[in-house]
Amino acid sequence: MLQPDEGGIDMAAMIPEATVEQVLQQVNIADYIGQTVQLHKAGQNLFGLCPFHEENTPSFSVSESKQIFHCFSCGRGGNVYKFVMELDHLSFPEAVAKVAEFANVPLDVHIDSAPREAPEVTAQKQILRDVTDLYHHVLVNTQNGEEALNYLLKRGLTQETIDAFEIGFAPAEKNLMQPFLKNREIDYQAQRETGLFVENQNGELFDRFKDRIMFPLKDQNGAVIGFSGRILHQSDQAKYLNSPETGLFNKRDVLFNMNTAKDLFNKDTGAILFEGFMDVIAAYQAGVKTGIASMGTSLTNEQVQQISRHTKKLTICYDGDAAGINATHRAVELVGNNPRLKTSVVLLPDGQDPDEFIKANGAEAFQSQLKKELTPTAFLLHYLSMDVDLSQDQAKIDYLNQALALVAKEAPIAQSVYLQQLTETTGIPVQTLANQLPKPVQQHQTTTMAPPPVVTSTVKFNRYQKAQRQLLNYSFHDDLVATKLVSSAFVFPDDQYQAIFTAWTHYLHEGHAPNVAAFTDSLEGGLANVAADVAMMTLPESSDEAIDNLMALLATTPLHDQLDQIKQELNQAQRIGDNKRASELMAQYYQLMRQLKG
Template sequence: MLSPIDEIKNRLDIVEVIGSYLKLKKAGANWRALCPFHSEKTPSFFVSPARQIWHCFGCQKGGSIFNFIMEMEGVEFGDALRILAQKTGVQLKRQPPELRTERQRLYEICELATQFFEKQIESKTGEAVKEYLLGRGINKESLKKWRIGYSPDTWGGLSDFLISKGYKKEEVEKAGLVIKSETGDNFYDRFRGRIIFPIFDLNSQVVGFSGRIFKSEDTAKYVNTPSTLLYDKSRILYGLDKAKVEIRKKDFCILVEGNTDVIMAHQADSGNAVATSGTALTTSQLKILKRYSDNLFIAFDMDIAGETATKRGIDLAQIQGFNLKVVRLPSGKDPAEIISKNKKEWERSLKAAKSILDFYFKTAFSNQDVKTAEGKKEISKILLPVIRRIPNKIVQAHWIQELAKKLEVKEESVEEELKKVKPETFDLAVELSQPQAPLPKTRREMLEERLITLILKSPQNLNLIEKNRLANFSPQVQEILIKLGKKQTPDSEFFNYLSLKAEVENEEEKEIVPEIKYCLEELQSLEIKNKLNQISKEIKEAEEEKDLKKIEKLTQEFNQLAKEIK
């Protein structure tokens, strides 16, 4: 019987799995992409379908499909295994509770809570909720697909249920589902009498909830799960798990404001819609979106002159080089409302989406009197920062021209003022917190790797390596050389990595033999230098012991060896 790990490896194609996270492009026998783990302009991240491995030749991260999920999702091996098992339908043995990670238990709690809420909507009390949602245009399939539920208006309905399933109150609190009372000795349900929208991570596992009021009017319209081990709202976009494939296919993403907007958009063939769930776009969210497309349609109201959080998020997207378009909706209406009344109007609005610069220009000019000096100043105050943010200089020049023309001033004046606009530094800390790079390789490791990749490119040159020198190589390289000598294919992760490297690196035919010889010579002199160091140490020891005979013998050895260095 195969182990679950091997079974998962058998069933999943690494290209497909990694391709669901990154934009992969074919490169010979392999696929390449911009590395998600370090920032780069030219792709050095490779995926090998033949070997089912990935490697980044920029930051040197690499490995199997499991390592990729661990790095990408920031989880432990066990969680990566579960994520992939879920994708393949491989059954993992249920582990005893004490062995399950905290993370895993929180996932289970969220899943059970979702089932609990789903059941409520089917009950007598849930009937009115269901009717309300159907009345808003959300159809029955969507209720199922988005797992919409209802939390009963009680203080302990959910927590009693979860505790009866064997979870501790503290765990339920960590999942964000209960609140500790002020006295600290009691817990009560966070979501009471609310319509529940589960929030999914990229793998469609429930990590949090958004609860919308139902009936009672005197409390907050929305209550959301606070930050938990699973739920970090700055990294989650509502609906992305269901939209990611469609975003890649259509090569654009529609950004809406609310959960119901996403659900209705998906119902109306806009399966590429996601929502920020009421918060402003963050750098992390934008980075995740960038994996799927560079094109972003904004379908919510935006106050262009205001210093709102929403606008800052859009500015951030512009700085990150997204192509932004604005979908104009009839004033005061949100996508959900428009779609439920007339799907065609939504489609028309999408088709008529304007570039963000057009949108800014139109709005700025329509709100000010361009004939007055004061009006010109106000307009430029809005537009200059926007123009400043355009990463492409040619595009930027175009809009400088446009602004000068419309303001009826000289281009130089616009350029002069543009220089005064301070460059923005958003979330720099996030950019700087790069994941830790692996230890740098030693010179010997680099030479050995280079040697093997050259041999793999030209197996006929294996005989350049003399048999009696084998012992000087590191064990893993020895193993590869021995197998290659017997015309066998080595079976190690290290060998797979080197094979990929050999395929990816370009080498001029005539350079190969001289390069192999160079590596061999360098390795040999490294070896000799190491030995010389060793002998010097021994000489020192012998001197301390005043062992004249030994000193003489070692010195002779030293001189003999030193001659061999080329």
């Protein structure tokens, strides 16, 4: 059952097979996945929004009876180990260890976190790690870094914070990096790929970051993938300079401090999204350590998806000035309807950013301010009222029309709350406002209280593919069906179904219990997904007649393939006017049809 994984680890030598199966038996896959995906019952299975891609209609299905999952949109599927491997990017032994911890099953073996990435990726991360250590050393231990260190200390950063974020300094000289990397025998091409250099027309490399305080940028696992540098002395250069896009660094995907913040998320303390990484650092010093930030760009779908994988609660706390409020609006528009995230907004007074607020009011006041959360709708009502002169009748009417359209999308209790707020803002009685709520939206709301519809399949199968899937499903759940197919030397026309069936019979022959969830571990990724998809099918109980009919239908598959080929050639002959060839093909077509009917 256990095969060496992609990292080359012999899993059987690390975790006894009996232990792997014991853990699998003691964990309800729905309980484990339910930590990440909100599941609801629909028929015999549980459905939710797939954690592996963005969607609004649930297509992610979990079968408690079969202990497998399958997404009908992206095709991923398998048992709980496969889910953990896909979601957390872990090797098989690491996934078993994580599920065992959830089930309180001792493994009594040490699991090495062997990287599954390409060697060149690991090498690039090691280069950037070494450079991080160098920049940090220059800042805290050398004369070249004294001015930058004093600047940071005057800004209020403590030595503990500087060490925690591994802040460093790149001196003004333009050739610090190349000798440093050459001493480590890093070749020219590998140096170019780091993003640490600019290159002239002659191919010469010069340091990209000069006279800058350096902030390492890390992926969610803590590996350094790039840098952001703040200029130390006034100049005509950009205040902040980020690494360029590289094989490791894509700013659309990066969330500053996610690598440490994610371990602190819980049901009460989710992610706090700040506008920039200096806000994250200031909040950290104020005792708020779940802050994250995008990299100088508007929030992206990729970042929202990453956040939703680690927490169900997101608080947006951008700067309190006009630009920050507008950025908050864009973020709320992007995140507000995400069904995986409970989103709120915190506004800072007097146009302050987090650092300014903390310096003016102190850490405790900042922590208290973060508890003054607005719902997305409450924020949008505030946003709509900005720069509106409510003493002007037409301005008030226009504002109320927009506000009521927003309120009408809410459930009745929430509507009451927001209507009361509008009354306090405008002086219009609650009942008058309630009477003006857009009726079609209200009616729509009453019809959406039921669980959302689910997607059960996005792939269309022809009758022969359906027959193969049905036979394979029956063989999973009925030993007699599998025995009958083997004894009759039946071969599935499609290679992937035959490969799964062969693996299944081999799995049973080794003495394993007929457990599809455990069986999927013996399959490669693509076949495991197909097997999970097939196993999720709900079919009537098998009978000898039904199995015989399916086998008989599939016995005609080669003839149908020939018919399809002849049809194509016949159409081509008719298009080019080759009447002789068309007559020959027509005769072949009728001959095959007689064989099928026979």
